[in-house]
Amino acid sequence: MPNISDRELSRLRNSVQELTALNQIANAINVAISVEKITHIILDHCLNRVGASQGAIFLLEDDEDTENRFKTIVREIRPISGQFPLRLNMGLTGWMIKNKKILLSNDPAGDERFRGMNMSALKIRSLLAAPLLSRNGMIGVLAVFNKSDEAGFDDTDRRFLGIVGTQTAKVIENAQLMEKDRELVGIRNELKVAEAIQRRFLPSTNLATEAYEVFGFNEPAAEVGGDYYDMVELEGGRVFVSLGDVSGKGMPAALLMSNAQAVLRSQVSHGGDISLTELAENLNRLICLFTPPQHFITALFGIYDSVNHELEFINAGHCPPVILRASGELELPSESDLIIGVVPGYSYTAHRISLEKGESVFIYTDGITEAFNEEEQEFGEERLEKILRENHQLLADEIGHKVYSEVVSFRGKREQSDDITMLILRRP
Numbered sequence: 001m002p003n004i005s006d007r008e009l010s011r012l013r014n015s016v017q018e019l020t021a022l023n024q025i026a027n028a029i030n031v032a033i034s035v036e037k038i039t040h041i042i043l044d045h046c047l048n049r050v051g052a053s054q055g056a057i058f059l060l061e062d063d064e065d066t067e068n069r070f071k072t073i074v075r076e077i078r079p080i081s082g083q084f085p086l087r088l089n090m091g092l093t094g095w096m097i098k099n100k101k102i103l104l105s106n107d108p109a110g111d112e113r114f115r116g117m118n119m120s121a122l123k124i125r126s127l128l129a130a131p132l133l134s135r136n137g138m139i140g141v142l143a144v145f146n147k148s149d150e151a152g153f154d155d156t157d158r159r160f161l162g163i164v165g166t167q168t169a170k171v172i173e174n175a176q177l178m179e180k181d182r183e184l185v186g187i188r189n190e191l192k193v194a195e196a197i198q199r200r201f202l203p204s205t206n207l208a209t210e211a212y213e214v215f216g217f218n219e220p221a222a223e224v225g226g227d228y229y230d231m232v233e234l235e236g237g238r239v240f241v242s243l244g245d246v247s248g249k250g251m252p253a254a255l256l257m258s259n260a261q262a263v264l265r266s267q268v269s270h271g272g273d274i275s276l277t278e279l280a281e282n283l284n285r286l287i288c289l290f291t292p293p294q295h296f297i298t299a300l301f302g303i304y305d306s307v308n309h310e311l312e313f314i315n316a317g318h319c320p321p322v323i324l325r326a327s328g329e330l331e332l333p334s335e336s337d338l339i340i341g342v343v344p345g346y347s348y349t350a351h352r353i354s355l356e357k358g359e360s361v362f363i364y365t366d367g368i369t370e371a372f373n374e375e376e377q378e379f380g381e382e383r384l385e386k387i388l389r390e391n392h393q394l395l396a397d398e399i400g401h402k403v404y405s406e407v408v409s410f411r412g413k414r415e416q417s418d419d420i421t422m423l424i425l426r427r428p
Contacts, residue, residue, distance in 0.1 A: 035059075035172055042142070042168050050128065050157040052144035058093050059132075059140040059172070091117055096131050096141045102162050103129045106152030126152035130165030134173045142168060203231050206397060211237055211306035213426040215396035217404060220419045226253030227365050227421035228261045232268050234303065240268045241311075242301030243423045244340075245318065245365040252295065260287065260297055260340075274303060280314045280340070280348040287341035296341035300363050302350075304425055311353040311361060311425065316340045319369070322362040322385065323353060324392040324399075330385055360396060360426035362388055364403075367418035371407050374414045379407055396424040 039057045047055050095103060095113060105111045106126045108119040129143035142165050147153050207214040216229040226246035233239050242264055246253040263283050268274055279301070287297060300321060302313025313321070317339030323331040335351045353361060364384075371379040384403065391402050400422055407420065 038171055039168075042164065042171075046142065046144055046161065046164055049160060050144055050153065051148045052126075052128070052146055052153075053148065054145040056143050057132075057140060057168075058143070060138065092127075092129060092143060093141055096129065097138065100131050100133065100138055102131070102158055102165075103127065104153055104158050128153040128157055128161055130161040132165050132169035132172065134169040136173070139169055139173060202229065207231055207233065207239065208396075209306075210428065212239055212304060213396040213424075213428060214239060214241060215400045215424045215426075216243075216422070217400050218419065218421045219404070219416070221367070221416045226257050227367065227419035228257045229363075229421055229423045230261055230265065230301075231423070232265065234268065234274075237306040239304050239306070239425075240264075240274070240301070241304065241363070241423055241425055242299065243318070243363045243365065243421060244297050244299035244301075245367075245419070245421070247294065247296050256287075256291060256295055256297070259290075260299070264301065276302060276312060276314050276350045277348050280316060280337075281346070284316075284340045284346055284348075285344055288344040291341055293342065296339045298339050304355075306427075309355050309427060311355065312350050313353065314348050314350050316348065319364060319366060321353070322364075322388055323355075324360040324362060324388055326356055326358045326392075328389055328392050330389055330392075355425075355427040357427055358393065360392065360399065360424055362399065362403075362422065362424050364422040365419060367416075367420040368403065368407055368422065370418060371411050371420070372414055372417065373410055374412050379410050383410070396426040399424050399426075 039059075043055045043057055047053070091114060092103070103113070104127070105113065108114050108124050108127050111119075124145055126147045127143065127145050128147075129141055131138050132140040132142060142161065144153075144161065147157070202218055203216055206216060214231045216231060218227055218229060220227065226248060227244070228246075229241075229243040231239060231241050242261075244257070244260060246257045246260070248256075260283060263286055264279065267279055267282065283297075283299075287295075297316070298318040299316045300313060300318040302311050304311045315321070315333075315336045317336060320332040320334055320336065323333070325331065333351060333353065335349070337348045338346050355361070369379055369381050369384055373379075383406075387403055387406050388399070391399055394402065403422060404420065
């Protein structure tokens with residue numbers, strides 16, 4: 001049997017211990033799912049292997065390229081003696097961003113790389129740190145402090161931490177991608193639920209009686225939108241109609257839209273005489289009270305009385321309604337008040353439209369007129385008015401479907417950029 005020197009035997013033992021530690025890390029990581037759990041496992045094994053009493057893993061965040069980009073994802077201290085000072089974190093991570101290589105210092109108090117930091121006061125006797133480098137660059141730092149051996153960290157420790165750092169970067173990056181995927185799935189599921197809830201706020205059916213027809217349509221550009229329409233039958237042959245467009249997009253706009261619609265519905269559902277001006281002023285007061293100034297609503301709502309064939313309405317900064325006369329002529333009443341949610345205490349004014357047999361009122365949001373095609377051309381008001389003029393004799397739902405099909409045809413392969421909402425009131 002060949003003789004093996006003590007030095008060679010020690011090297012072999014270190015190699016076996018190193019491989020054992022790496023294997024243990026790999027096995028433990030395989031059953032971990034979150035970035036935090038993975039980093040805890042890695043740091044714990046590193047402290048055991050190199051005989052250090054403290055350690056931390058700092059991960060880069062998607063911010064500016066400064067030391068402040070590092071977030072301390074996990075830190076471990078044995079025995080517990082306090083937190084790592086902020087200046088140490090920034091000094092170490094700043095050096096790593098600049099150099100991107102392993103840092104070993106067994107005399108940090110006298111090390112020029114830590115000039116200006118009182119390492120003795122911080123009780124840092126020795127320090128070893130490795131960059132976490134992936135294919136996409138540096139994602140963090142793995143650092144251990146205060147080796148139990150007074151001689152400090154050696155080349156074996158340096159080599160081990162370098163290997164762990166390389167593997168850790170890949171594992172953490174994969175774990176982060178998995179976490180983002182899970183988060184994205186969760187968001188999508190939540191949006192589906194929100195979409196279903198929002199759909200229930202809209203009327204489930206349209207209205208068609210001998211006295212009036214009301215057709216409403218909404219096609220949001222995303223899962224949830226900021227447009228709404230409503231129709232509520234009232235006593236005495238009357239019907240309440242409303243349509244609005246909330247500023248912004250996504251969930252904030254959808255929530256504000258739902259609240260506005262709920263306020264209007266709650267007030268008209270009591271029956272009896274309804275003052276449109278009070279309705280508008282109450283809604284405006286509530287929106288001003290509970291939402292920031294950058295969130296507001298343009299809306300048009302009114303009550304059609306089928307006995308006197310009049311639509312009393314308020315236009316709060318919305319697109320003017322289009323009256324489709326039996327002759328084929330169009331009228332666009334220009335009367336408009338301030339948008340809702342900007343000036344508390346604003347006084348609104350109601351206006352009236354009389355409808356003859358076969359005449360309609362077309363109310364819409366700017367998702368129709370501001371639709372763009374692949375050539376960056378806008379659908380525009382002129383194109384909409386031409387379609388309405390040519391199809392004024394159709395039923396309410398037929399007019400709505402005709403307008404929507406023309407917008408879709410015009411847009412071509414261009415994605416829908418805004419919610420499309422319309423409401424048509426027609427006297428048969």
